[in-house]
Amino acid sequence: MSIFSRLAEQKIEEAIRNGEFDNLPLAGKKLPIDDLSHIPEDLRMSYRIMKNAGYVPEEVTLRKECVQLYDLLGATRNEGEQEQLKRKLNEKHLRLQLLLEQRGLSGNSAFTQYESKVRERLTGKE
Template sequence: MLAWLAEQRIQEAMRNGEFADLPGHGKPLELEDLSGVPEELRMSFKIMKNAGVVPEELTLRAECITLEELLAACLSSGNSDPAGRKSLESRLTVKRMRLEQLLRERGIGGSSAFTQYGDEIRRRLAGQEK
C-alpha cells in the first residue's frame, strides 16, 4: 500500500513538472559497473573514487601502458639513443614487477604468465602480431 501511494505521488509530481529543473534532466544516467568488484569491496571503491583516490594497481597499469607506448615509439622511429631506450625498459620492468607483486598480494594473477598473457593481448589489440 505504501509503495503504491509513493508511486502515485511521484507520478503526480512528474505531471506537474516538479522534476523538470533537476540537474541532469534529459541526460543519460552515468551508471557505474562494479560487477567485477567483490561485493565486500564495492563501498570502499566508491568512497575512494569519490575522494579522487585511484588504487595503486590502476596507476601502475597506466604507467606500464605509457612506457610501452614510449618504447614502441622509440623502436618505430629508429631512435638511436640506446641509453634512453634502456632506461625506459628498466622503468617498465620495475613497474611490471611491482604490479605483479600487488596482484599476487590481492590474489589476482599469481604468476608472470598472467602478465605475459596481458602483454600478448595488448599487442594483438594494437595490431602488432608476432
Template sequence: MSMFSRLAEQKIEEAIRNGELDDLPLAGKKLSIDDLSHIPEDMRMSYHIMKNAGYVPEEVTLRKECVQLHDLLSAARNDGEHEEIRRKLSEKQLRLQMLLEQRGLSGSSVFTQYETKVRERLTPDE
C-alpha cells in the same frame, strides 16, 4: 518481483500520474551512468565509492604507467633511451606483481576476470 518492488513501482507510477516528477532538475535530460559492466558485480560498490572519493588504487595507477612506458618504448630513438624505458617498465611490472600477490589478487578468479578487462582497456591494439 518482491512485494517491496511492486509497492515502489506503484508509488512511482502514482507520482508520475500526479505530475509530481515533472519539475525535477534533470527532467528530459540524459543521465550520466557509469558503465561498470567490466567490473565483477561483487566489486562494483567498492569501485564506485572509491571513484567518487577520488581514490585510484595503486595497481590501477601502475597499470596505466606500464601502458604509457610501453608506448614510450616503441617510440624510443636510441639504445640508451630504449634501455632506460625498459628498466622503468620492468620495475613497474615487478612492483605491480608484488602488490597483486601481497593483496592476494594474483590468484583470485574474480580479479583475473577483472584484470583481463582492465588490460583490454589500457593496452593499445598492436
C-alpha cells in the same frame, strides 16, 4: 513492501511535490553510462564508491604507467633512452606483481575475470 521501501517512496513523492527534482543538471537527458559490468557484482559497489571519491587503486595506476612506458619504449629510437625506459618498465612491472601477490589478486578468480577488461581500457584496445 517493506517499511523502508514505503518511507523511501514517501520521501521521493514529497520531494517531487516540493519541486526538488525540477532543475537537476541532467533533467530530460540520458544519464551517462557508468559501465561496471566487467567487475564482479560483489565488488561493484566498492569500486563505484572509490571511483566517485576520486580514488584509483595503486595496481590500476601501475598498470597505466606500464602501458605508457611500453608505448614510449616503442616510439623511442635513442638507445640510451630505451635502456632507461626498459629499466623503469621492469621496476613498475615488478612492483605491480608484488602488489598483486600481496593483495591476493594474482590468483584471485574475481580478479582474473575482469583483469582483461581493465587492460583493454588502459590500452584503449577494446
